Amino acid sequence: MVNGLNLAFQFLDSFAFIVLAAAGLAIIFGIMGVINLAHGEFILVGAYATTLAVTGLSVPLPVAMLVGAVVTAAFGLVVERTVISGAVPNRLWARLEPPLSATLPDQAAALLPGTPLVEPLYDRLADSMVATFGLSLVMVQGARIVFGNSIDQVATPLGELSYGAFSYSAYRVVLAGVSVAVLALVYYVFAYTDYGMRARAVIQDDRTARAMGVDTERTYAATFAFGSGLAGFTGALFAPLVSMQPTLGGQFLVEAFVAVVVGGASVVVGTVLSAGVLGAVEASVTNYFDSQTFGRIALLLAAILALRFLPGGITGYIERLRTRRREDR
């Protein structure tokens, strides 16, 4: 009984961790075609903002968590406007370039870059990886310079749940509930809101979306901010559980990427299915060998197998089956 309970809690724990780690990444990748290698550092921003709000400003933890999410969404918006879309540097350069080239001698002016200065990184997978990897290095070192090698952690709230000899962190159980709520929120936003409608249209065909009056730039910016806000919320939720170091984002990155790759293109269904499968694999192996290391190895092996046999991820496979069935009819 205790063993079964243990397995159930381990599954819930893995499921919640994978869902929360992956949700923001899945949205940004699925809708914008941007692989955000700085995703872990967006989680770092949320974790630090939450922790500093509690320890520095004495804000209650639940409010501080919302602060963490909002701060990270705002930070994401800045990153989107500067690094991802290049809108801000392009606008500045469009103003600076004409007077600059007028004052410089012709030969020097010819060496100036043209406009636009930066091409947007949308749907440029490799380029977006390089740019966001650079950003992640800057963010980790920036956090180290500003806040040092670690900051004080907030205590884990809610205490323990006990059943006979078995005890478990109540906060971790709550996290499982929160992960389901996050999935429900993401589903609601994309299925029912005007923004979700625009975002789904932009994913499929941004040219037609523009012809239908959609401001695609604004949709991309909102999507990046939304995905970043979710990453920040993940950081906020795990702030009481992980040690507050500039490299904390790295712990989330592997699960996040594996879940997105295994899940495939569909943001909600893909994340649910991959977190379900991978969480079950990780929890059973961890439980069987009583070792988290074996659990992680099993998770990565499952990901390799999934990539080998389901290159489009689980949802890609489902989509293929549906297409085949339609053609058979």
Next chain:
Amino acid sequence: MSADDAVSDPAVRQNAAQLATGDRTDTLLQTDDLVKQFGGFTAADSVDFAVEEGELRCLIGPNGAGKSTLLKLVTGALEPTDGRIYYDGTDITDLAPHERVARGISMKFQVPSVYSDLSVRENVRLPVQRFATGDERARRIEAAIDAAGLAGYEDVPASALSHGQQQQLEIGMAAALDPDLLLLDEPVAGLSVEERDGIAERITRLSEEAGIAFVVIEHDTDFVGRIADEVTVLHQGEVFREGPIEAIESDPAVQRIYLGGEGDGAA
């Protein structure tokens, strides 16, 4: 092409000047010396093209004449190399595509561009949600589905519609934006005779009932004759002829460019 072939330039320029100064005329759209180059290739060469309010104009010309390029320049899908575009009295050359839609320009592309994963209702909701909420939104969505002739298909994914129904849906989506000018790029390509008749009827009804001005790219002269008041012929990126379809059809220079000879303008 000789200078005689060009449309009456001074009149066009006067029109553009009036529009530039905000002096309203019945001209809805006016391009002034519009140029688009792709590397060394000139797809639009000093095009002066005008559309009056409520007019139904067809744009014809051989492949590569610059017809689709001209429409994409008007919608903002392409940026011109040179020249200006005036719409309803204002210069819209530097506006983003969605800002032009907000002013009343709507376009249906050559390749059917409906959202295959979304239902018919969701496809129509996208243009409608831009300006309508609540009951008004629901009413407009239903009206647009009816106008597209797709009542009963509301919850069907667009991917399950026939090619003709997808064309109908896309025209319905473009019309649901409540435009004053609707640009259609080959709306009946690949359709059966019955489907063509249906689309022709829908276009004329939208023109008459909603007062929408149309620019329609089409190769089929029977179809053109059925819907158009006026025809503009483009050739090698320039306006080659303008006039009623009967005059254009019997013009030897137009026949020559369609048959691959040189249009010398000796019509």
